[in-house]
Amino acid sequence: MTDVNGDPIKDADGNPITAKSTDTGEFDIPVTDTEVTPGQIVTATPDKGNQSTELTVPVPVDYTVTPVTADGKPISNVTPTHYNAKPGTTVSYPDVKGYTVRPNNETVPTVENGNVNVTYTPNPVNAPVTIPTDTTDGNNVDHAGTATVPGVTGVTGQTVTVNVPTKKGYTPTADTITATIEPDGSIKPNETVTYTADGQNGLVEFVDADNPTHKLAEDQTVEGKTDGYIDHTAVESEIQSVLAQNYNLVSDQTVSKTFNPDTGENVFVVKFRVMVDATYTTVPVDANGNDIPGTTATPETGALGTEISYPDVPGYEVTTNPGTVPTDGGNAKVVYTPTTHAYSITPVDESGNPIPDTKATPKTGTTATVITDFPTVEGYTPKTGQDVEVPTTDTSVQVVYVPNTVDTTVTIPSNYGDLTVEGVTGKTGQTVEVNVPAKQGYTTNKTTVPGVVNPDGTISITETIVYTPNTVTGTVTVPSNLGDVNFPDLTGVTGQVLEVPVPAQEGYTSEPSVVQFTINPDGTITTTTTNIDYVPNQVTGDVTLDSNLGNLTVNNVTGKTGQTIVVDVPQRDGYTSDKQTVTAIVEPDGTIKVTEPVTYTETDDDTATAPTDKQAAHNLSGAQANVTTVSHKTQNSDNQQKATDSRKLPQTNEKTQDATLAKIGLSLMSLLGLLGLAAKRRKHEDEDSNK
Structure with missing residues (x-):
């Protein structure tokens, strides 16, 4: 019998275990997972016949494997594959052309018809692109063909841009086309390029075949198109006029030669000879x-x-x-x-232009002999397949060299130091556009810079990139013990640190007084200040108590903004106040306000000596404060304002009326006191006289 991995189950002595089916009887040989029905209960019995164990054969499930890309999207044109296997075992996966599966530990799901995504990576491709072409020559004849662009790179499934090869004397319908990288590693162009012949100018000469410098008629200018023939009707009259002068027509290039863009000026010669x-x-x-x-x-x-x-x-x-x-x-x-003679070799590009910074190399050879020992040119390689022979004179012969392809790392100078860009490609002598790396929070003055591919394989950048920090405006809220504090319209540039004063709160001193804000590259504005603590100011001042005897002043009362304190009520001889203390609130503006009035009641003590007005004023005003602080939790500014509003003292006219009544009452009480004392003095005098 085997386990879920297909390995034989053995007893303690290493002997394979056989199984006895509860349905079909005993098996005489070790049971494999194909010899019993999935889901069937079997009894495992050692060959020695003891320690039987009932086991359930695992049930295989159907599941689906979906090939996906790194971003979790299914690969185009690939159908999910169905498999059947035991849960928990490693999943099978199909081969996907053009892709390589990533290492994975995916296992068969435990549910029926489950799906498993397996990630594949597109293969890199470097291949030529053969572009279908249609060339219309100067005779309006179409020639189907192809143009091959080597070394196009990308990955499977990618759409790439391909430069259209130039064709001298012709204009293509587009400078670039798009192509799709196929799973088989080929690159399939998506468009056809049509080359249209350019206009050309030419000159027809009518000469004596025996003396080419002898012109038999005026030169005639003609027009045409690349690889097209001259309109022969334009020169027929001149040919006939020469023939009429006793000449034979020897050769006529106007009927055999086409406009060729490679020869420079197109000259068509018509030769005649005297009979x-x-x-x-x-x-x-x-x-x-x-x-x-x-x-x-x-x-x-x-x-x-x-x-x-x-x-x-x-x-x-x-x-x-x-x-x-x-x-x-x-x-x-x-x-x-x-003959054998001296000559030289001049390295040129495929357009016939001399390779920069090179010069002709002296050689000696025999006319028409094929040259094999080409000179070495840094950054270039002689084009294969060209048969260059020793020239017929002591002149220089051109050998075509193709620029080497470079794939290197480029260094771009910037106002924030040198930047490196990897994987820049080009060919020797070519000017390539190098993408400028983005810098979060900054704007560059250029998105690309030109680089020149040097013969030594490096790419030189002569321009310096300037990164300008972006301007950011935003609002930041910082918590405080009086509620959130908003810092609106903060404006700065990336990397800048702003120092902003904390908004003032009347009656309080903030800690800290200034908050630093940092303008981050991602456009956010942050601060390391986690909380602003508004510390209530210490206040010392006079407190005015409203009473039926007038306003009373208690001096040098001390407290903190927002704090509720208890103030002792000044006592007056001959009077009893309705309360011994009153509560007062220290307002943000530095005043201390009492919200409850004090009522004085005259006592019945006849022995009391009525004070003079001056004494009463002394007793009721200017008393030193005996203050008890009442614990009061500082609220935010809105709550303080509400508390202030609820503790407003009576209006000015109300205070004036109360003060007037108090003065009248005080005067009356002083007068009554004096009258009372006078009456008692007379009484005592009468009693003394009667004795």
Whole structure:
């Protein structure tokens, strides 16, 4: 019998365990997971026949594996694959063309028909792109073809931009096209490029074949298009006028030659010869009878039996007798032998332009011999497949070199130090655009900078990037013991630290008095100050008590803003106050206000000596404070304002009326006191006189 992993189950002695099915009887051989029904209960019995154990065979479940990309999205055009296996075992996964599965520890789900996402990474691709082309030449003839762009890079599924190759003398419909990287590693272009022939100018010369400098008619300018023929009707009248002057037409390039953008000025020559004795053609050939490259058969005229004329062929010399003018007026082959001479090699690009910072390299060779020892040019490689031969004269021959491809790290100077950009590619001598790295919280003066690919494989950047910190405006709220404190319209630039005074709260002193705010690169404004503590100010002042005897003043009362304190009521001889103390609140403006009045009641003590007005005033005013502080928790400014409003003293006219009544009452009581004392004094005098 096997476990869920397919390994045989063994007893303590290492012997395979056989199983006895409760339904079908005993098995004589070790049971595997394919020999019993999934979900069936079996009894595992050692070969020795003891310690039987009932086991349940695991039930395989159907599940689905969905290939996804790193962001969790299903891979396009890939169908989820269904599998059947035991829960808890490692999932199977399909091969996805163009992608590589990431290492995973996904296991078969425990539920039926569960789904498991398996992550795949797109494969990198570096391949050529073959662009389908349609070239319309100067004769309005379409030529289907292709243009290949090597070294295009990307990853499977990516759409890349491909530069369209230039074609001299033609204009493409677009400078770039898009292409899609296929799972098989190929890159498929999404568009076809059409090349249209450019306009060209030319000149037609009408010359004597025996004396090319002798013009038989005025030169004629003509127009056409690349690889197109001249409109022959434009030159027919001139040709006919020359023929009428006793000339034969020898050759006419206006019917055989097309406008070629590679030759510079397009010159079409129409040759004529005066009708004389015998004509023949000189053909330069080598020792094997093959035509000398770069030469053409030369029509000649001469008397029969005389030595034929032959042209000078640079790089060659005539070593044998060329013979005489043929009687049949046919071809006369002249054997030429190549010479050995000095020449030089000039490295050029594919457009024929000299490679910068190079010069011609002196060489010696035999005319028409293929050159194999090309000079070394840093940053360039001779183009393969070109057969360059020793030139015919002591001149320089051009060898095409292609720039090397570079993939390197570029350093960009900036006002915040040097920046590095990896994976910049280009070719020697090319100017590439390098993306400027973004810096959070800053704006660059440029998004790209030009870089020149040097022959040594480096890329030089001559411009300096300037990062300007962004301006940020925002509001920050800081908690305080009096409620949240808002700091609105804070404005600064990235990296700046603002020092902002804490808003004043009447009657309080803030700690700290200034809060620092930092403008962060992500555009937020933060502070390290977690709380503002408004500390109530210490106040010492006079307290005015409202009483039926007038306003009473208690001096030098001390407390803190928002605090409720208890003030002793001043006592007056001959009177009893209705309370011994009153409560007062220290207001934010520094005043101390009492919200409850005091009522004095005259006592019945006849022995009391009525004070004079001056004494009464002394007793009721200017008393020193005996203050008891009442614990009072400081509230926020709104609560304080409400408390202040609820503790407002009577209005000014009310105080004036109360003070007037108090003075009248005091005067009356003083008068009554004096009358009482006078009456008692008389009584005592009468009693003394009666004794």
